[in-house]
Amino acid sequence: MFYYYWLMIPALLLSMWAQARVSGTFSKYSKIRSKSGYTGAMTAREILDENDLHDIDIIAAKGKLTDNYNPKKRVVNLSEPVHSSSSVAASGVAAHETGHALQDRDDYGPLKVRSFLVPIANIGSMAGPYIVIFGLIFGMGIFIEIGIVLFTAAVLFYLVTLPVELNASKRAMELLETKRILERDELGAAKKVLNAAAFTYIAAALSAVMTLLRLVLISRNRR
Numbered sequence: 001m002f003y004y005y006w007l008m009i010p011a012l013l014l015s016m017w018a019q020a021r022v023s024g025t026f027s028k029y030s031k032i033r034s035k036s037g038y039t040g041a042m043t044a045r046e047i048l049d050e051n052d053l054h055d056i057d058i059i060a061a062k063g064k065l066t067d068n069y070n071p072k073k074r075v076v077n078l079s080e081p082v083h084s085s086s087s088v089a090a091s092g093v094a095a096h097e098t099g100h101a102l103q104d105r106d107d108y109g110p111l112k113v114r115s116f117l118v119p120i121a122n123i124g125s126m127a128g129p130y131i132v133i134f135g136l137i138f139g140m141g142i143f144i145e146i147g148i149v150l151f152t153a154a155v156l157f158y159l160v161t162l163p164v165e166l167n168a169s170k171r172a173m174e175l176l177e178t179k180r181i182l183e184r185d186e187l188g189a190a191k192k193v194l195n196a197a198a199f200t201y202i203a204a205a206l207s208a209v210m211t212l213l214r215l216v217l218i219s220r221n222r223r
């Protein structure tokens with residue numbers, strides 16, 4: 001049942017490369033100060049206020065590249081290197097996270113699907129493969145099926161994450177330009193950071209698809 005691990009190798013390499021690229025790109029452009037002098041927090045506040053989202057708080061979060069928007073708490077969490085830095089990378093990431101807040105306000109379809117899938121996808125991505133293996137070891141087909149169905153929910157989650165992330169970055173670039181937070185020559189740098197981040201989601205989706213394929217092949221092979 002471990003023969004299909006080779007399926008994971010390209011996805012694993014791609015993930016590692018994508019992770020290295022996002023930290024490399026972020027650290028490169030976090031050294032370049034924007035001409036406007038906007039920090040990540042100022043960027044997010046400006047965009048949120050402009051869109052009458054005054055009630056959404058911006059919080060400095062611990063860690064690196066831990067930035068996110070929490071729709072339940074209505075909070076934009078910005079990691080320390082983004083929150084207080086006035087680099088082009090910081091403005092890019094902050095605008096991206098507010099892009100998620102705007103998606104939430106607009107009831108953006110893929111975001112709703114993604115939120116709906118979160119609980120089942122969490123279980124599926126963690127427990128799914130183990131449930132399949134349990135079913136294989138004890139020869140209980142029903143567990144194999146359940147494991148695969150749960151993991152399929154996780155795959156759908158990773159796939160629907162792609163339009164959500166790309167759309168947030170697209171909104172971010174438009175906002176940074178129209179609000180004149182970044183100037184034309186700086187926009188390219190912010191875009192590079194957001195593209196590198198997007199690639200990590202593509203790698204994660206690919207790796208999930210490969211795992212599903214591996215589970216399906218394992219289960220077919222036993223028959």
Ligand SMILES: [Zn+2]
Binds near residue numbers: 096097100165168
């Ligand atoms: Zn995002």
